[in-house]
Amino acid sequence: MAVSDLSPALRASASSRAHPKAKPGYGKRSVPKQHHDGEGDFTLLPDRERHIAGYVDALPEGAAMDIKSLAKSQPLYGQMAVGSALRALGVAGHLRHVRCLSGEGDQVRWVTRTFWSRTAHDNEWWTAFLVSEESPSVPSCASQEPLEADSPAEAPEPVSVPAQPPAPVVPQQRTAAQAPTPVHATGDPSPAFAALARLGRTDSRLALSAADCAALEETAAEWFARGVDAGYLTHALTAGLPASVDSPFGFVRRRLRDKLPPRLPATTSAARATPVRRLMMECTECGVPGRPEAFRDGLCRPCRESGPVV
Secondary structure, eight states: OOOOOOSOOOOOOOOSSOOOBOSTTOEEEEOSSOOSSOOSTTTTSOHHHHHHHHHHHHSOTTBOOSHHHHHHHSSSOOHHHHHHHHHHHHHHTSEEEEEEEEEETTEEEEEEEEEEOSSOOOHHHHHHHHHHHTSTTSOOTTTSOOOOSOOTTTOOOOOOOOOSOOOOOOOOOOOTTTSOOOOOOTTOOOHHHHHHHTHHHHOGGGOOOHHHHHHHHHHHHHHHHTTOOHHHHHHHHHTTOOSOOSOHHHHHHHHHHHTOOOOOOOOOHHHHTSOOOOEEEEOTTTOOEEOGGGOBTTBOHHHHHHOOOO
């Protein structure tokens, strides 16, 4: 819900740490046609959200917007507080997380960006804006020049995928004869098994045993069969984790099913050579992707129904 401007906003205090830039093409992206006096836009927000909003607003284009980087670079709030503040700022209409394709033809990759608006906007405005980002008549994620530096927590590695509009993410039931079988080189684990085994090194909350990895290997292999790589899979499974995970196996199994990317149909060489513009919004709370119109206040339906995290 948009809020009215009343008085100058409280600006975030400076941090002794330099805020990192995101990987090329990722990070903060300001919406166009904003006024630049910085007055009044965050006045009605609570103190924590007002502080984080002021800090984010002062960051340059392409700054890392993952929770870990924001918590490390400003002095007042830790990761849980920053995550809750970003959720509240999404509900207030100041930001949307999106996943979009950057590149042309076969050389395209999914990039994660946070569109930021100093002025709060309602759901209809954000939906129209994000739909316009996919329009061939305007510059989009695919046509913008990459930005600088690096933020590993926010950016999966490039992945080659066919250039077609994303289909709805619908888990498919397979028979035993249809299920994909992971291929192992002699003595080496499959890419799916290796990616699952490395989850615990990326975040200890998702540490899996060898038996867990073997049980989930086939499901993870389906992700690879749909054109993603280990970096994309790791990012999807570790984004927006709760403070503690009681059952890493059950948590990863649920995310492997719920976040399964769409299967992209084969295309002709001519179609693949044409620059494409595709964009999916990400839930500010759990990171699940979808079409902009499927979200309200930057949140998917389950996260809206579960209520705010303080």
